[in-house]
Amino acid sequence: MKKTLFDLTTGDKARIINIDSDTPACVRMRLLDMGITKGAPLLVERHAPLGDPVEIVLKGYHLAIRMSEARRIEVELINGEEELPTACPAGKRRRRRWRRGASFL
Amino acid sequence: MSNNKIVIAGNPNAGKTSVYNRLTGAAQQVSNYPGVTVEYKSGAMRYDGGRLTVVDLPGAYSLTAFTQEELVARNFIVERKPALIVDVVDASNLERNLYLTTQILEMGRPTIIALNMVDAAERRGYQVDIAQLSRLLGVPVIPTVASRGSGIKELRDTCIAVVEGRLDATPTPVRYGHAVDEEVGALIKQIQRHPALSDMGAPAWLAVKLIEKDSAVLAQAQDAAQDAMQALAPHIADATRRIETHFDADTATIVAEHRYGIAAGVVKACVSFTAQARRDRTDQIDKIVCNRLIGPVILVGVVAALFFWVFKLSDEWAWIPWIGGWRSPTGLIAWLFDMLSQFLAPLEARAPMLYSLLDAGVVGGVGGVLNFVPLIFFMFLFVSALEDSGYIARVAFILDRPLRVFGLQGKSILAFIVAGGIGAGGCAVPGIMATRTMREDKDRLLTMLVTPFMNCGAKMPVYAMLIAAFFPGDRILIMMILWAFSWVTALCAAWVLRKTIVRGPQTPFVMELPPYHLPVLRGVLRHTWERTWLYIKKAGTIILAINILLWAFMYFPRPPEGMDETHALAHSMAGRAGKTLEPVSAAAGFDWKTNIALIGGFAAKEVVVGALGTAYALEGQSEENYLSLSERLAAHPDWNPVRAFALMIFVMLYAPCFVTITVIRRESGSWKWAAFSTVYSTTLAFVLAVIIYQAGMFLLPHI
Known part of the structure; x- marks a missing residue:
């Protein structure tokens, strides 16, 4: 099964594989413009109080993405494999799944 | 010199406006790009040899033009062919900023890169090789810290040298492989x-x-x-x-990925990491501010403080020393117009019509406009400080999910709160202006359309008068019901509008959470003053005209000699309109006198109390006397609690006052939405008032 940004938890590191091909052109372009490009590493920094949107660190800056868009971003986990350039060290992060509880909204 | 335009382009949060403010003098102009609501500012940069026009383009992440800001920025460069582009690049966020730079360079205009916030980059442990960057991109690169003004002199000199042709700043062609x-x-x-x-x-x-x-x-x-x-x-x-x-991908994706490839390559060649990037201040603050439990509490605190201080400083707290004691800014303006009114008083006997026009129409109209000025000023002061600091982005982050259920977004909350979403007081005019922080047009429009449902300060005298008359024991309960009613209506209306009229392709919500910055006082004050002045100038003319129209509506035609105030009002166009509407409005329990008051309420909702007072023949119609009117209404055989409650709901929801309508027109860019707002809210208000009145009258005998 494909893994997307939607499936990641706080503290996960991942590499972007692709943006879903049936994404509308304007959404895809927006994501590309903000640096969601193939092969780019990212770190899941946190989720908003209700589990959505998700905040990621990407290309050295912080980006908030709604789960509806996060679902379109296919990723692969790279936990522990490589250091993110410019991202802050992950340190002792508690890994939680907020999202589950709030998915009824 | 045929072309003396310099444009400043760059990512949002890159410090573009700081650079612009540093380069230009105080005099400037805010223009609307034809056909869209996006604005750009232009000012003059003077130097020994002449004068250059500097244009601050809207911030953009890209020139692929999926948002209006991007389209405006791009069209400006393509159509006006500026002599020079100053690309403000955030050194602490180089890679993403360079993505835009590749697109700017591609346009082939002479370009200078202002490498801004180099201090922040150094704090985060990067060192940028300026000479190398300049060599790779083929354009001059000037390191700056615009918020402190360092590097600005060099930037100015380089701009002048390029415009005068002493320095070549034509970029090297962008290569995609x-x-x-x-x-x-x-x-x-x-x-x-x-x-x-x-x-x-x-x-x-x-x-x-x-x-x-x-x-x-x-x-x-x-x-x-x-x-x-x-x-x-x-x-x-x-x-x-x-x-x-x-x-094996579509061209737009390929080009975008190559651009990021170029940006990454340049970063690799020019940036050295001098120190291990440590967790910086922003991360530490966000750990608390965006925390799942503490974050919302802080948010409520910040928003409540915003609300409290805006009204405290502009209206409630008399802190300006003035003749005859201390006054608040709003109080001061009221005092000035009182003086003006007294000055006009001798006219009353000699030329009653002229007096009435000047006093009620002109002085009242201008006074009505200027009354909002302190509110707008302080609201913008705080909101732009919050925005510059980076906190507004966190508000949007925390509240996006709950508000999206209704088709709104996190930033909508600011408009609601300023418009009176919590407690008493508030005003829809600064509330609607607070929607400026939203970049998504549809979300912004939707927020503007439902913000007037909040209980603004002007509705309070109406509530107070009717509660005192019909619900003297349940003051707090009724206020709570009204408060909840306004929120539920606003959210439900937003939901329905989103599904029907404000439908459209979903705007992707992909938002940068910029690092926190201490707001620069100079920049915040300048921005605040621009906005306030724009309001005074643009809204002033229209509002004055409408106020004179409303005055005429309630003044003409004049009754025959010897008629008292009540009959004069009944005789006027407003009175006739009120009577004409009576068969319809009776469904909600409103008689023609109430109708007149509601028509007057278009001017400002507190007028409803005064106009009801006049219609029910009272001495002294100002809202301070509402108790006497309350007593009269309570004793009146036509009135009962159901009718009073239906009236309160109607006043809460019907057409926003015309100052608000003018502001909606300005902020949405068309009279169409202003008119729509008036019609749909009045319809909604009437339908709900009828339901409440009819149901209430049916149930009343059974209770």
Whole structure:
């Protein structure tokens, strides 16, 4: 099964594989413009109080993405494999799944 | 010099406006780009040899033009062909900023890069090799810290040198790698054969845009050079197809990824990490501010403080020393207009009509406009400080999910709160202006349309009068019901509008959470003053005109001699309209006298109390006397609690006062939405009032 940004938890590191091909052109372009490009590493920094949107660190800056868009971003986990350039060290992060509880909204 | 325009372009949060403020003097102009609500500022930069016009373009992440800001920025560069582009690049966020830079360089205009916030980059442990960066991009690079003004002199001097032709700042062509470059090169040759096309902008830029299948550029090219485009179409299609087969992706994606590839390459070549990037201040603050439990509490605190201080400083707290004691800014303005009114008083006996026009129409109208000025000023002061600091982005982050259920977004909350969403007081005028922090047009429009449902300060005298008359024991309960009613109506209306009228393609919500900055006082004050002045200037003229119209509506035609105030009002156009509407409004329990008051309420909702007072023949119609009116209404055989409650709901929801309508027109960019707002809220208010009245009257005998 494909893994997307939607499936990641706080503290996960991942590499972007692709943006879903049936994404509308304007959404895809927006994501590309903000640096969601193939092969780019990212770190899941946190989720908003209700589990959505998700905040990621990407290309050295912080980006908030709604789960509806996060679902379109296919990723692969790279936990522990490589250091993110410019991202802050992950340190002792508690890994939680907020999202589950709030998915009824 | 034929062309003396410098444009400042760059990412949002890169410090573009700081650079602009540092380069230009105090005098400036805010212009609307034709057809869209996006504004840009222009000012003058003077130097020994002359004067340059500096234009601050809206912040953009890209020039692919999916948002209005981007389209405005791009069209400005393409159409006005500025002598120089100053690209403000955030050194602490180099890679993403360079993505825009590649697009700017591609446009082929002379460019200077202002490498801003180099101090923040150093704090985060990066060192940028300026000379190397300049060599790679082919344009001058000036390191700056615009918020402190360092590097600005060098930037000025370089700008002047480029404009005067002493320094070459033409960028080196952007290279996308062999496979793409070959197609671009071939297409450039084709474009150069058609003068109509090569006038549209740099051929290299146009070629890339055509390959990217940029819909806006394609449409423009079709308009400008239909024949040329017809000739070119097969070439473009071939080039696109070849690239797409080569990379197995669509061209727009390929070009974007290559641009990021270039940006990454430049970063690799120019940036050295001098220290291990440590967790900086922003991360530490966000750990608390965006925390799942503490975050919302802080948010409520910040928003409540915003609300408290805006009204405290502008209205409640008398802190300005003045003749006859301390006054609040609003109080001071009221005092000035009182004085003016007293000055006019001798006219009353000699020329009653002129007096009435000047006093009620002109002084009342201008006073009504200026009354809002302190509120707007302080609201903008705090909101722009919050925005500059980076906190507004966190508000949007925390509240996005709950508000999206209703088709709104996190930032909508600011408008609601300022418009009176919590507790008593508030005003829809600054509330609607607070929607400026939203970049998504649809969300913004939706917020503007439902913000007037909040219980603003002007509705309070109406509530107070009716509660005192009919619910003296349940004051707090009724206020709570009204408060909840306004929120539920606003959210439900937003939900329905989103599903019907404000429908459209979903705007992707992909938002940067910029690092926290201490707001620069100078910049915040300047921004605040610009906005306030714009309000005084633009709204003032329209509001004055409408107020005179309303005055005439309640003044003409004059009754025969010897008629008292009540009958004069009944005789006026407003009175006649009130009577004409009575058969309809009776369904909600409103008689013609109430109708007159509600018509007057278009001017400002607190007028309802005064007008009801006049209609029910009272001495002294100001809202301070509401108790006497309350007693009269409580004793009146036509009135009962159900009717009073229906009236309160109607006043809460019906057409926003015309100052609000004018502001909606300004902020939405068209009278269409202002008119829509008036019609739909009045309809909604009437339907709900009828339901409440009819149901209440049916149930009343059974309770």
